[in-house]
Amino acid sequence: MENEEKKIYVSQAVKKRLPRYYRYLRQLLEDGKLRISSLELAALMNVTASQIRQDLNCFGGFGQQGYGYNVKYLFGKISEILGVGERYTAVIIGAGNLGHALAASGTFKDRGVILKALFDISSEKIGKSISGFPVYSLDELDEYCMNERVDIAVLTVPGSAVASVSEKIAATDIKGVWNFSEVELSLPPRLSVENVHLGDKLMNLCYDIKSNQSEEESAGAGQEE
Amino acid sequence: MENEEKKIYVSQAVKKRLPRYYRYLRQLLEDGKLRISSLELAALMNVTASQIRQDLNCFGGFGQQGYGYNVKYLFGKISEILGVGERYTAVIIGAGNLGHALAASGTFKDRGVILKALFDISSEKIGKSISGFPVYSLDELDEYCMNERVDIAVLTVPGSAVASVSEKIAATDIKGVWNFSEVELSLPPRLSVENVHLGDKLMNLCYDIKSNQSEEESAGAGQEE
DNA sequence: TAGATTGTTAATCGATTAACAATC
């Protein structure tokens, strides 16, 4: 960060691949692997070595000629790039089944994001706790965000509630929304949005099944990432 | 299907966009819109009209010069392409929080997929019902699939269970897996796989927040789909 | 030094956009 690294443009394609590097490197680190060449990592991840070197070089030279990449160092760099260690904080809005599932999962903790609370409108849920996280009234969101730093809102409310919740979010200094609803959000551009359209994914699977069926056999294109 | 349509190669990029067309067209249909031009749809979806025409023409000419596209007809065609109406069936493997959430959601029904049951190993869950769907023992999966047609397995088990469950799935004639676990699956190529790496998505959001923060202001690139 | 492997430039490939002739 401090030393003057070449500011190469980072394409959307590269950005999207970073978390996958993070996953593989974490695994390698766990396995006690000390160093890895782009060729070796490429074989593991089922991509080209060229792509790996190109991708990593968007952010500066993390390798060493004749040696390869130090796994621990590279993992650290990728983590840094992805904002692990920024200690981003999150709240889940919508304490339904999906909210439950996310709160109970290691999804946040595993990526350095600190889940702090859930918010809901149901008086049956408010005041209780879910997987150890307190559930507050949605009306308290604004006040909560003024007292506690909240970076990310995870939207797991029904589509019908999205518009009104969006407004509430826009009124806080929350920086990003992880949207699980079908509805397209309209938020000021200062807010980052990541949509998880589960229905779309299911349809992609159906389409793929259909295509796979039609082929029946033809040395298929294999799995998809 | 019957009439000889030009068999143009459909790129991965196009395939991935189809469910989004489905969503927008369904909405337009609901709104009572009868026809739409590529230009109008492009404005709505925030893409170029060229792209829409190119995309649709991979599957044949669904429009009419000087008129545009008949919304109902086009929606029907897209639905057909995506396999809505094939009446694909699904079972959820792993009756935890996420399994619950998916079973309770309209995700399947809204896309023409018929959810039939859940499977788990916990004796506390087996025999009960979740959102009206029966929960069976994982040991019964094989037999169940022999008696009932099952096209899709939704994998919501912990990572540690993925390998053994994968084997069980491979032993059936299930055609596709919707994988919510972190673990990369290894399955015979006859099976389609769609991975939902939620953690990756969360990291993409963090990265975006971080970038957004660094800019602060620069007429940003806006939301992401 | 010799061998290995990166960083980086150049070549290729694929996807998006622009343009326009076909046609409703």
Added chain:
DNA sequence: TAGATTGTTAATCGATTAACAATC
């Protein structure tokens, strides 16, 4: 017929891959 808008070809743009000089 004139106007509109598609289907489709050609041009552009961007992303991936190949190649190799730099260098550890």
